[in-house]
Amino acid sequence: MRILVINAGSSSLKWQYFDGDQLVIDENIQRWNPADGFDEIVEAVTAAGGVDAVGHRVVHGGPKLRETTVIDDDVVAYLKTTVDLAPLHQPPAIAGIEIARAAFPDAVQVACFDTAFHRTLSAAASTYALPKEWNERWQLRRYGFHGLSHAYAFEAGAQLAGVPAAESRILTAHLGAGASLCAIRDGKSVATTMGFTPLEGLVMVTRSGTVDPGLMLWLLEHADLTREELSDAMEHASGLAGLSGTSGDVRDVVAGVDAGDPAALTAWEVFNYQLAAFAGQMIVAMGGIDLLVFTGGIGEHQQRVRAELSASLGFLGVKLDSAANDVASGDAVISADNSRVPVVVVTAREDLQIVHEVERVMVT
Numbered sequence: 384m385r386i387l388v389i390n391a392g393s394s395s396l397k398w399q400y401f402d403g404d405q406l407v408i409d410e411n412i413q414r415w416n417p418a419d420g421f422d423e424i425v426e427a428v429t430a431a432g433g434v435d436a437v438g439h440r441v442v443h444g445g446p447k448l449r450e451t452t453v454i455d456d457d458v459v460a461y462l463k464t465t466v467d468l469a470p471l472h473q474p475p476a477i478a479g480i481e482i483a484r485a486a487f488p489d490a491v492q493v494a495c496f497d498t499a500f501h502r503t504l505s506a507a508a509s510t511y512a513l514p515k516e517w518n519e520r521w522q523l524r525r526y527g528f529h530g531l532s533h534a535y536a537f538e539a540g541a542q543l544a545g546v547p548a549a550e551s552r553i554l555t556a557h558l559g560a561g562a563s564l565c566a567i568r569d570g571k572s573v574a575t576t577m578g579f580t581p582l583e584g585l586v587m588v589t590r591s592g593t594v595d596p597g598l599m600l601w602l603l604e605h606a607d608l609t610r611e612e613l614s615d616a617m618e619h620a621s622g623l624a625g626l627s628g629t630s631g632d633v634r635d636v637v638a639g640v641d642a643g644d645p646a647a648l649t650a651w652e653v654f655n656y657q658l659a660a661f662a663g664q665m666i667v668a669m670g671g672i673d674l675l676v677f678t679g680g681i682g683e684h685q686q687r688v689r690a691e692l693s694a695s696l697g698f699l700g701v702k703l704d705s706a707a708n709d710v711a712s713g714d715a716v717i718s719a720d721n722s723r724v725p726v727v728v729v730t731a732r733e734d735l736q737i738v739h740e741v742e743r744v745m746v747t
Contacts, residue, residue: 391479444496500530540676559679574668
């Protein structure tokens with residue numbers, strides 16, 4: 384089966400062309416807007432032999448679309464009602480869908496949602512303690528994100544470590560510019576750190592992560608900030624960047640720590656403290672841990688972050704092989720031979736997860 388994977392962002396477009404599980408073309412267009420269309424993609428795909436299906440990464444499926452879905456007019460219309468749930472991500476994804484439907488009219492179009500993996504969260508794990516009427520009226524709940532990455536990482540990590548994916552308690556750490564943890568028990572998401580929006584949870588590169596909502600109300604009432612200013616600060620000027628005064632890139636923060644910069648040290652300590660604290664929450668939610676998986680740009684490339692979290696979980700029997708951790712590249716086992724809990728690094732492959740989900744939909 385020939386599958387085109389489309390990941391349309393606010394200013395970029397990633398696309399891959401697969402023949403089965405074989406990656407044939409891998410492109411990342413840094414400057415793209417919907418007006419550019421897909422002419423180059425159509426030309427390349429046609430030359431490669433055509434396409435049977437197009438899989439679209441869509442961040443949010445809203446309260447209605449909770450699993451991978453074949454796209455029709457009704458699905459597109461519904462997705463347009465979800466823009467307010469993810470205003471930065473939904474519009475380009477919808478535009479990509481509409482362009483692809485016109486460009487490849489004979490291909491099956493499939494939407495793969497980052498929220499779908501977390502549809503298995505229990506009511507206890509997904510419900511906010513807000514007025515029942517509010518939750519029902521506005522569909523307020525923990526949706527969770529990075530689902531495609533967590534879904535791929537836990538299965539690939541389990542295979543790498545020799546752990547039965549369907550019968551284990553696996554903690555996946557997707558650590559990148561956006562970051563989240565997921566507790567996966569017996570192949571299902573039972574807890575995750577992101578919530579109604581991707582702002583909740585871990586300290587991230589420019590996002591604050593979880594903050595006392597009372598503090599946000601206080602700032603609106605007493606700090607002469609507008610809602611727009613507060614929102615922008617929480618999204619783009621907080622996290623590692625806000626605390627350290629750097630770009631927020633972990634490499635810059637680590638360099639600051641090594642240079643003795645107190646702001647960088649504070650950022651580093653807050654980041655790792657929150658990472659460990661939320662990891663503990665995830666482990667409690669699934670009743671223990673049988674495997675720890677790191678993925679995402681930071682998870683794959685920052686051995687000091689991996690070492691910090693593993694040391695914090697040492698009381699549970701997590702022990703790294705320092706040499707393996709320092710040189711890990713690509714998929715790798717980095718735990719010591721006597722570690723009770725295997726620890727692995729898995730290259731993030733949302734594209735391959737989309738291929739697998741499209742294949743599953745096509746044969747059912």
